[in-house]
Amino acid sequence: MLSIGKLSGLTGVKVPTIRYYEQIGLLPRPERNDGGQRIYDNTSRERLNFIRHARELGFPLDDIRELLALSDDPAQSCEAIDAIAKRQLAEVEHRLVRLNALHKELERMVEQCTCGTVQTCRVIQVLGDHGLCGTDHRKMMLPDIDQECLK
Amino acid sequence: MLSIGKLSGLTGVKVPTIRYYEQIGLLPRPERNDGGQRIYDNTSRERLNFIRHARELGFPLDDIRELLALSDDPAQSCEAIDAIAKRQLAEVEHRLVRLNALHKELERMVEQCTCGTVQTCRVIQVLGDHGLCGTDHRKMMLPDIDQECLK
DNA sequence: GCTACATCCTCTAGTGGCTAGAGGTTCAAG
């Protein structure tokens, strides 16, 4: 019914990404035509829409894999699904807190810059000396820089 | 003066990360003792603190590299530095807007889940059909999922 | 001096979620 390009256009997921999802087993291997090209139906399209929407909401692919598996069994309780969604919500909230702290600090730093010489540059001073920070963003991410939260 | 482990302890930057920074030219190659082990002084320590602090504020390593280069010339105007900081601020603000939208949507989704069966699960329904979304988070990120903002 | 054992060294490979490109095949329109 649908070539990979058409599917891409309909879902907004790029062609190489669709092939990647197939490769990692997130999408089932579709049928092929005589020339060996992939052909998709509406089921694939729905599945891909689901994946895309979940990605937009920041779910990692592993969670999406699990959500897809769970959604294939409509009679089951949705507790597990709910748990994944709540975990993602907590994750996003955590990132928001962190990002707000970064924002505050960056704003303060930029505001204080009077744009003179490097010697007196507030940005350089603040970066070099954490003591000049207004907020205690460091405490929030010790012991290590929480890379996930910076994202 | 300082072994790599001591430097790591003092700055909060992990040992392999320090070596990685050296490898990519962010930190200069330090002297070595007779056994070939790295020895650092306070200059390295300050530089590494600078890097760490900038990383905490979300600056990419390439920007940090530039900031370090600029800060080495104290008489120059700090315009370029200011520009980098402002760019980073804008970046963080962009992420905040996006993350807030995600948060709203996730919260709505989780709230609406009555925790019945998968069949009636609001989470699955919403993920499968963007029309059920409250906010128009999709419009904000078209044409592609803006991965940088999800971070 | 000897024995543990922590710390150090280099090197390679893996993470997530794609993206880019090479080098070739197939399809659809005119």
Added chain:
DNA sequence: CTTGAACCTCTAGCCACTAGAGGATGTAGC
């Protein structure tokens, strides 16, 4: 029948690390 877009597979690259193998060195106690 030709042209050119779209498709195929495969490998490598992105960021900023992190993990682990396999071995060398440093240090503390006896």
